[in-house]
Amino acid sequence: MKNIIKFVVRNLPRSVLIKISLILRKPISLFYRGNNVQCPACNKSFRKFLPYGNKGETNRLCPNCLTLERHRLLWVYLEERTFFFTAKINVLHIAPEQPFLKKFRKLENINYVTADLYSPLADVKTDIRNMIFSDNTFDVILCNHVLEHIDEEQKALKELYRTLKTGGWAIIQVPIDYSLEKTYEDKTIVTKKEREKYFGQYDHLRVYGRDYPQRLRKAGFTVIEDNFIKSFTKKEIEIFRFDENEIIYICKKI
Ligand SMILES: [Zn+2]
Known part of the structure; x- marks a missing residue:
């Protein structure tokens, strides 16, 4: 078995x-x-x-x-540190993760919009680099493990910033190799095989390093690097199977 x-x-x-x-x-x-x-x-x-x-x-x-580990940590973060499950808010969820989709759709407090360029699961088909939404539309945006697939990352981040309301926040997570000081990117690496070899997955375009928050700030966000994981005991981290290195990046539009 x-x-x-x-x-x-x-x-x-x-x-x-x-x-x-x-x-x-x-x-x-x-x-x-x-x-x-x-x-x-x-x-x-x-x-x-x-x-x-x-x-x-x-x-x-x-x-x-x-x-997975990241979904479980984010779920507890949203429950314990935000008003996500109670406030009346407009939420945009880019490339909605399967484990969240049904649960979020059931929430009555949120006006929940999902968007993706390809996924049949999403409500709206739109390119993250040029979204159909008006400026200042959403109180909360969730966009996890998307940017590593996007060639014009800053264009995408600026769109997330534009569509977020002033006073709103976004959670924009990516896989990060914390041993790298700088994000590793090479535009000459284009084949699936090479991308798998150098970026760890056939459809990844870079490996993010510790400069990730600077890239978020460049698009206009005020970024809080939240070590929420540190609020759990070793035993709790084992039971919930979190990634003990994960930092949650809260991106605010002030
Ligand atoms: Zn479960």
């Missing part, structure tokens, strides 16, 4: 994986029943999480609602 799961995770595209997981959610959850880990987004506990990623890294994906 373990090897079958590993094979499936490694070899199938994410969209297919999501469909399979949704269909097989109950038997898989039963197989993983236990109390070692807990998903704060669906409140279910398991023996461990499912493997996930290119190398089939173990203990990552919630068998019930498909959260």
Whole structure:
């Protein structure tokens, strides 16, 4: 069973994986029943999480609602540190993550708009570099693990800034290699194979380094680098399976 799961995770595209997981959610959850880990987004506990990623890294994906480390941390952040689940707000969610989509759509307090250039799941088809929304439209924007796929990153960031209301905030996360002082980018690396080799994934255009917040500031944002993860004990980090290095970047339009 373990090897079958590993094979499936490694070899199938994410969209297919999501469909399979949704269909097989109950038997898989039963197989993983236990109390070692807990998903704060669906409140279910398991023996461990499912493997996930290119190398089939173990203990990552919630068998019930498909959260990864970053989704679980963001969920708790939104619950504990923001008014996301209670205030009457306009929310734009770019490239909406599957584990959040259904849950956010059910929230009655938010006017929830999802946008993506390709995803059939999104309400609005729009290019993040040239969005159809008016200036100052949204109180909150969520745009996670998108920028690493976009060639004109500053254009996209300026659009997020433009459509955010003054006084609003955005959470714009990307994968970061904290061992890199500067973001590694090379526009001559164009093939899927080379991108996989140099950027870690076939459709990534760069590897972000510790200069990431400066890139957000360049687009106009006031950035708070929130070490929210430090508010958890080691035991809690193990139970929720967070990434203990993750920093949440709160991007404000002041
Ligand atoms: Zn879950």
